[in-house]
Amino acid sequence: MYILFGGPPTRGLITEMVMAEGALDYELRPIDIKRKEHLTPEYLAVNPAGWVPALVTPEGETLYETPAISLYLAERHDLTQLAPQVGEPQRGAFLSALFYIADELEPAMKRYFYPHRYVMRDEDTAAMKAHALRSALDRLGVIDRRLTREGPYHLGDRFSLADLTMAYWAASIEDDAALEPCPAVKRCVELVMARPKLRPLFEALSGY
Ligand SMILES: N[C@@H](CCC(=O)N[C@@H](CS)C(=O)NCC(=O)O)C(=O)O
Incomplete structure (x- = not known):
């Protein structure tokens, strides 16, 4: 199962939208940036840049940068409704x-x-x-x-x-x-x- 550090109103919502479109399961761990939870030592150990979202894959790899996460999910799960595949004209x-x-x-x-x-x-x-x-x-x-x-x-x-x-x-x-x-x-x-x-x-x- 994926673990997503994010939650509204952050762009972690973009990742949640990709998950929703792809019917992918994930556990959401909300990070409240107003309360500076993105700067705690625990979160910085997940994403040293101190930004959300971060996505931990089922294999335990941590991914960051929202467009990279979106592309990763689309490609890994063949979500062709979200992204033309390599070799497609568009x-x-x-x-x-x-x-x-x-x-x-x-x-x-x-x-x-x-x-x-x-x-x-x-x-x-x-x-x-x-x-x-x-x-x-x-x-x-x-x-x-x-x-x-x-x-x-x-x-x-x-x-x-x-x-x-x-x-x-x-x-x-x-x-x-x-x-x-x-x-x-x-x-x-x-x-x-x-x-x-x-x-x-x-x-x-x-x-x-
Ligand atoms: N380039 C990163 C930027 C991530 C980012 O700036 N996220 C915002 C929330 S939408 C954040 O963590 N803000 C806290 C801060 O900048 O201190 C990405 O696109 O994922």
């Missing part, structure tokens, strides 16, 4: 989409949630948060243009981990109106959130 487009989200959108979201870490003076925190949101929306704007051209999903009619991951981040933006300039992103998020196995997990996110 594999390259899928990897490009997933890595764009991981490398470009995620860092902006990190600054959005932790703006105080990126300023020299406390009084600049609100401006940093606003700047981070603009950066995230800029990235979502790029995705929006792709989805307008090729959507409703990143791979056309085919849902994938790229949509799931993007939807988690877009749904995490506190101001619903912020997504108004990105109608194709909004449409994709709605489609992802309506998936029966994912709906309860997105509801858990909106409760925070």
Whole structure:
């Protein structure tokens, strides 16, 4: 059985969504980052980076970095409904989409949630948060243009981990109106959130 260190409102939810889509069993060990449980010696022994999620495999190996965990689960369990397999025509487009989200959108979201870490003076925190949101929306704007051209999903009619991951981040933006300039992103998020196995997990996110 997998052991997942995470829980809402963290991106551990992305891993839970992958588990749900794949009907995989796991034991959730919630880590409350507000109470700094991710910085305890016990948790740092699991993931020395002090971040959640971390996933312990049935064989006892510890995995970290959310997109890596998602890909690992999709590949190990042949979850072709989440990821085109190596050699499939859409594999390259899928990897490009997933890595764009991981490398470009995620860092902006990190600054959005932790703006105080990126300023020299406390009084600049609100401006940093606003700047981070603009950066995230800029990235979502790029995705929006792709989805307008090729959507409703990143791979056309085919849902994938790229949509799931993007939807988690877009749904995490506190101001619903912020997504108004990105109608194709909004449409994709709605489609992802309506998936029966994912709906309860997105509801858990909106409760925070
Ligand atoms: N690159 C890592 C980052 C993980 C990450 O930053 N997780 C957040 C929760 S969503 C966290 O642990 N935050 C605590 C902190 O940064 O102190 C991943 O994608 O898994």
